[in-house]
Amino acid sequence: MAENGSADVEKQKLLLHQHEEKHFMSSEVVRDIIIGVSDGLTVPFALAAGLSGASASSSIILTAGIAEVAAGSISMGLGGYLAAKSEADHYMRELKREQEEIITVPDMAAEIGEILEQYGVEPHEYGPVVDALRRNPQAWLDFMMKFELGLEKPNPRRALQSALTIAVSYIMGGLVPLIPYMFIPIAREAVIASVILTLLALLVFGFAKGYFTGNKPFSSALQTAFIGALASAAAFTFAKLVRA
Amino acid sequence: MAENGSADVEKQKLLLHQHEEKHFMSSEVVRDIIIGVSDGLTVPFALAAGLSGASASSSIILTAGIAEVAAGSISMGLGGYLAAKSEADHYMRELKREQEEIITVPDMAAEIGEILEQYGVEPHEYGPVVDALRRNPQAWLDFMMKFELGLEKPNPRRALQSALTIAVSYIMGGLVPLIPYMFIPIAREAVIASVILTLLALLVFGFAKGYFTGNKPFSSALQTAFIGALASAAAFTFAKLVRA
Numbered sequence: 001m002a003e004n005g006s007a008d009v010e011k012q013k014l015l016l017h018q019h020e021e022k023h024f025m026s027s028e029v030v031r032d033i034i035i036g037v038s039d040g041l042t043v044p045f046a047l048a049a050g051l052s053g054a055s056a057s058s059s060i061i062l063t064a065g066i067a068e069v070a071a072g073s074i075s076m077g078l079g080g081y082l083a084a085k086s087e088a089d090h091y092m093r094e095l096k097r098e099q100e101e102i103i104t105v106p107d108m109a110a111e112i113g114e115i116l117e118q119y120g121v122e123p124h125e126y127g128p129v130v131d132a133l134r135r136n137p138q139a140w141l142d143f144m145m146k147f148e149l150g151l152e153k154p155n156p157r158r159a160l161q162s163a164l165t166i167a168v169s170y171i172m173g174g175l176v177p178l179i180p181y182m183f184i185p186i187a188r189e190a191v192i193a194s195v196i197l198t199l200l201a202l203l204v205f206g207f208a209k210g211y212f213t214g215n216k217p218f219s220s221a222l223q224t225a226f227i228g229a230l231a232s233a234a235a236f237t238f239a240k241l242v243r244a
Numbered sequence: 245m246a247e248n249g250s251a252d253v254e255k256q257k258l259l260l261h262q263h264e265e266k267h268f269m270s271s272e273v274v275r276d277i278i279i280g281v282s283d284g285l286t287v288p289f290a291l292a293a294g295l296s297g298a299s300a301s302s303s304i305i306l307t308a309g310i311a312e313v314a315a316g317s318i319s320m321g322l323g324g325y326l327a328a329k330s331e332a333d334h335y336m337r338e339l340k341r342e343q344e345e346i347i348t349v350p351d352m353a354a355e356i357g358e359i360l361e362q363y364g365v366e367p368h369e370y371g372p373v374v375d376a377l378r379r380n381p382q383a384w385l386d387f388m389m390k391f392e393l394g395l396e397k398p399n400p401r402r403a404l405q406s407a408l409t410i411a412v413s414y415i416m417g418g419l420v421p422l423i424p425y426m427f428i429p430i431a432r433e434a435v436i437a438s439v440i441l442t443l444l445a446l447l448v449f450g451f452a453k454g455y456f457t458g459n460k461p462f463s464s465a466l467q468t469a470f471i472g473a474l475a476s477a478a479a480f481t482f483a484k485l486v487r488a
Contacts, residue, residue, distance in 0.1 A: 017465065031327075038290040039316075043287075046315030047308065054307045063298045063486045064291065071290030071479040072283075078471045079282050083275075086457055093458065121376040128369035129360065139363040147391060178258045196366050214328055227322045235315035242307045 025067045028158070031211055032080060032165040037205055039076065040173025042228045044068050045198045048090055050235030052191035054243040061190070062181040069174035077167030084159035091151050098144050102137060112140075115147050176201045195232075269472040274456055276324060276406050280321050280450055282414025283320065286472045288312050289421035289442045294479030298487040313418035321411030328403035342388050356384075359391050391442070420445045437477075446472045467485035476480060 044065045051061045112133060116126040133140040145151050155161075180193035202225040210220025288309045295305045356377060360370040377384040389395050399405075424437035445467040454464025 014314065035327075036324065039319055042319040043312065043315045046292075046319070047312050050311030050315065051304075051308055054304075054311075056304060056307070058424040059487070060295075060298075060300060060304060060369055063300070063483050064295055065480040066486050067298075067483040068287065068291050068293030068312060070286045070482040071294065074475040074478050075283055075286040075290070078474070079279065082467065082471075083279075085461055089459060092459075119377060119387045120380045121373050121383075125372035125376045129375050132365040132369045133363060136364045139365075143363045145375040146394075150390075150394070150396065152394065171286040174265060199373050214336070215330055215333060223326065227319060227326075230322070235311040237277040237310040239307050242310050243303070 025191065029161070029165060032240035034209055035080070035214075036073075036166040036169025037173040038209075038224065038227070039072065040069070040170035041176060041198060041202055041205060042173075042231050043072060045194065045228060046232035046235035048181060048194055049191055049232040050239035052187040053236040056187060058181045058185045058187045058190050062178060065174075065178040065181065066067040069171055070131050070179070073167040073170040076170055077163040080166040081159045081163035084154070084162045088154040088156070088159065091145075091154050094149055095145060096139070098149070099140060101231040102140060102144075110152060111144065111148060111229045161226055165240055173201075173205075198228060230235065257451050264477045271317075272402070273405070273409060276409040278323070278453055278457075280317075280320065280410040281417040282471070283316065283454075284313070284414035284417025285420060285442060285446055285449060286417075286475050287316060287439045288418040289438065290473060290476035290479035292421055292425060292438055293435055293476040294380065294481075294483035297463055297480040298483040300431060302429050302431045305431055306422060309418075309422040309425065313415055313422070316418065317411040317414040321407040322455065324410040325403045325407035328398070328406045332398040332400070332403065335398050338393055338395060339385070339389060341395070342385060346384060348387075355392060360446045417445075417449075442472060443469055 025203050047068055048065050051064055056064075112124060112130050113126055116129070117123075133143055145153075177194045178200040180190040180197060181187070184190035184193060203221045205223035206224025207217045209215075209224065210217035213220075249286025268434045285482060291312055292305050294310050295308055300308075356374050357370055360373070361367075377387055388431075389397075421438045421442040424434040424441060425431070428434035428437060447465045450465035453468065454461035457464075
């Protein structure tokens with residue numbers, strides 16, 4: 001199997017490595033930035049537009065917007081922290097359970113067989129693999145965690161990193177639509193500048209998001225701007241209804 | 245391996261099944277409900293409390309709160325939709341790439357070996373498994389997707405389901421802190437009722453969240469209430485600073 005030309009093997013290792021890198025990036029830090037910035041750009045923007053529709057002053061809109069950014073960044077950041085932490089706790093609980101099962105359940109090896117049977121591998125073929133895993137309880141445990149339960153060993157610094165990434169991204173995104181209200185005291189003038197500035201930011205962010213996650217950048221830009229527009233239209237309508 | 249007593253095998257299948265069920269529940273629908281309700285209970289609550297600190301009227305607080313719930317539920321719901329969709333797209337792209345690699349890279353079998361070598365399985369032991377997978381290209385592809393890239397086949401209805409679950413959960417959570425402002429016109433009286441009502445809701449929700457995700461319910465209740473309190477304290481402080 002693995003013995004034809006070590007250059008090929010090296011090339012394949014590199015490919016394998018690139019796969020993993022890409023997967024890691026798109027699913028962790030980039031995801032946190034995307035969560036923070038999308039929501040940060042959208043919700044304070046929509047809130048401010050909605051309040052301007054309800055003829056509030058720039059000053060009250062700015063107050064509400066800043067309060068929203070403070071609350072939103074803390075809520076989402078800590079939410080991300082707890083999500084990562086509870087994922088890590090889940091891993092530890094399942095690890096302990098799996099450890100106990102390996103000791104107490106007499107024929108855990110059947111589970112390995114079951115996993116490989118799903119891929120059409122027959123008992124006489126996977127027998128030696130099962131024996132190899134039996135020899136090494138730690139490898140067996142790691143194998144079951146990943147291939148039976150689909151759980152990856154969590155990064156211990158993940159929870160804190162995730163919290164900070166989400167919170168900072170939310171603040172960065174959330175301040176953009178509020179800038180015009182800081183300088184233009186008449187809300188119905190400020191809202192126009194805010195709409196233009198935020199739509200531009202949503203397009204640029206959507207484009208970058210598409211680029212970094214490997215999706216089509218232009219359609220991602222339009223999608224992202226559309227969500228922002230839809231959320232503010234809804235906020236605008238509801239704010240008008242409540243004030244009427 | 246798998247041939248001692250079919251009762252044992254059945255019991256193990258059951259255990260295996262329970263594992264998967266539990267993992268599925270805690271990581272998909274329950275996670276969406278948690279994302280929606282936590283943020284829905286926290287952000288509109290904190291925004292309302294913050295605005296009451298900046299001496300806004302109940303009516304403007306209610307307007308801002310409803311606008312926030314409308315914007316937040318749409319932004320988070322569509323965010324969830326796009327996240328699930330981009331995960332599915334990522335899976336399809338990697339599937340296509342893996343399919344091409346199986347055809348074009350001469351010795352892809354080395355990759356299977358590499359995966360199993362990480363668990364201390366030696367070439368003469370995994371040889372038959374590699375041969376079995378070579379026989380069946382579809383099984384080989386599924387094996388690589390799951391064990392090399394760690395990607396699960398996405399559920400096609402997941403994106404829509406996720407969007408609706410998050411949005412509805414956000415609205416349910418977000419309306420709770422706003423109820424007092426609907427009935428009590430003086431904001432500094434309404435805010436007290438809102439704080440009590442929302443803290444109770446956060447404690448109950450935190451308890452349920454802990455219960456359903458297998459974490460300690462009491463510490464989860466306190467954690468959840470703490471996040472709500474921290475977010476509103478921050479919103480309150482920033483709103484006061486902006487108005488000063």
